[in-house]
Amino acid sequence: xxxxxxxxxxxxxxxxxxxxxxxxxxxxxxxxxxxxxxxxxxxxxxxxxxxxxxxxxxxxxxxxxxxxxxxxxxxxxxxxxxxxxxxxxxxxxxxxxxxxxxxxxxxxxxxxxxxxxxxxxxxxxxxxxxxxxxxxxxxxxxxxxxxxxxxxxxxxxxxxxxxxxxxxxxxxxxxxxxxxxxxxxxxxxxxxxxxxxxxxxxxxxxxxxxxxxxxxxxxxxxxxxxxxxxxxxxxx
Numbered sequence: 001x002x003x004x005x006x007x008x009x010x011x012x013x014x015x016x017x018x019x020x021x022x023x024x025x026x027x028x029x030x031x032x033x034x035x036x037x038x039x040x041x042x043x044x045x046x047x048x049x050x051x052x053x054x055x056x057x058x059x060x061x062x063x064x065x066x067x068x069x070x071x072x073x074x075x076x077x078x079x080x081x082x083x084x085x086x087x088x089x090x091x092x093x094x095x096x097x098x099x100x101x102x103x104x105x106x107x108x109x110x111x112x113x114x115x116x117x118x119x120x121x122x123x124x125x126x127x128x129x130x131x132x133x134x135x136x137x138x139x140x141x142x143x144x145x146x147x148x149x150x151x152x153x154x155x156x157x158x159x160x161x162x163x164x165x166x167x168x169x170x171x172x173x174x175x176x177x178x179x180x181x182x183x184x185x186x187x188x189x190x191x192x193x194x195x196x197x198x199x200x201x202x203x204x205x206x207x208x209x210x211x212x213x214x215x216x217x218x219x220x221x222x223x224x225x226x227x228x229x230x231x232x233x234x235x236x
Contacts, residue, residue, distance in 0.1 A: 007031045007071045008216075009063060009115060011054050011107060012081030014039040016182040017130070020205045021078055021212060022047065028213075033067035033074075035059065036081070054081045055102030060110035064118060074118040076216055079108045079129040082151070084184075089145045097146065104150035108157070116161075116170060123169035127161060128212050129154045131176040133229035137236075139196055155225050162223030171222035173215045177208050178229030197230030 008025050012018040014036035022034050026046065034042070035050040042049050048070050052059030067074055083103045085096050112127055119125025134144040135152040154174060161172035179185065179193045180203045194201040211228045215221060227233045 005029060005031055005071075006075040007033065007067060007073050008076040008078065009033045009035070009067055009074060009111070010078045010080055011035050011063075011111065013049075016184065017180065017205050017208050018078075018080040020209050021080060024209045024213060025076075030076075031071045033063055033071070035063045053102075054107035054111065057106075057110040060107075060114055063111060064114040068118060073122065074115050074125065075122075076126045076128065077112060077115040078212060079112065079127070079154070081107050082130060084132075084144075084147050086143050088143050092146060100146045100150055104147075105153060108154055112161075116165065119170050120168060125170040126216055127158070127170070127172040128215055129158055129172075129174045130208070131155050131158075131174045131225065133176045133178050133227055133233045135176065136227070136233040139232075142196070158225065159223045166222060171219070173222060173224045173226065175208055175211045175215070176225050176227045176229060176233065178203050178227075178232045180205055180208060197232050198234070198236060199230035201230065203228060203230060 008030045010018055010021050010032060013022050013034035022032050025032055031046045033048045037053055039049045039051050048066055050063045050066055081103055083100055085100055108129060131151045131154050132147055135148050135155055138144060158172045158174045178197050182205055185193060190202055207228050211226050215226060
């Protein structure tokens with residue numbers, strides 16, 4: 001088994017931004033460990049797929065264990081899995097709260113711990129987490145307390161990880177998107193959603209992928225929350 005080629009783990013990899021991240025890193029000849037609840041096996045021998053609930057610590061263990069067993073190392077982790085429930089604050093149920101925390105926070109915590117343990121062996125690695133610009137700039141008419149509660153936690157954790165591991169060769173960054181054209185948003189909503197951004201349109205999935213690629217190739221950048229949001233976080 002050759003361990004010289006870089007290995008990336010991508011959560012929420014079955015569709016949307018996660019699937020595009022997998023494609024982009026394969027073009028760079030990374031080996032990929034892709035996980036999502038409904039992900040299917042890949043015919044590409046350089047992609048390992050692991051189906052499971054990312055909020056379950058056993059899924060995290062299987063992802064890292066199978067990645068190391070197949071490819072020998074973990075270089076980058078993209079914490080892309082996330083869910084967004086838009087409800088008035090007082091309408092959130094206990095199930096809503098548990099589901100959002102499970103994916104957005106537990107899904108980050110368990111797999112990031114295990115990935116960093118592998119990265120420490122080589123004194124090198126990179127964590128990229130997907131946040132949301134709503135953390136910095138809430139929008140009237142887009143109720144987002146649970147998103148801000150959880151993704152705001154990811155932003156803070158990203159900065160903490162960056163400092164804790166700065167001298168150990170491991171970087172931590174986040175990408176903070178605006179509203180992106182993806183399977184989450186029906187085409188008939190694109191006009192209204194685009195108008196929420198100062199630039200007047202939604203972002204493309206490639207905008208987020210390119211931000212991740214930049215951060216992964218920028219060895220002097222850590223602790224950065226990179227906003228890719230059409231100016232939304234700057235104001236209106």
